[in-house]
Amino acid sequence: MMTDNHVYSDLAIPPGEYLEEVLSELGMTKQELASRMNRPAVKLNAIYKAKSHYRGYSVAA
DSSP: OOOOOOOOOOOOOOHHHHHHHHHHHHTOOHHHHHHHHTOOHHHHHHHHTTSSOOOSHHHHO
């Protein structure tokens, strides 16, 4: 008999912390991400420092 086990977490992770973890795994710097997104690093720093919430349009606009 095969069981299908899924683990779901309700732990909230700050977006900046998650981004830093992903960037680390990719071997990419914050500056490189900003450059690839064609956005000023200042806009992304607000997310990294948890001073701004990602709303989809705030970083892309």
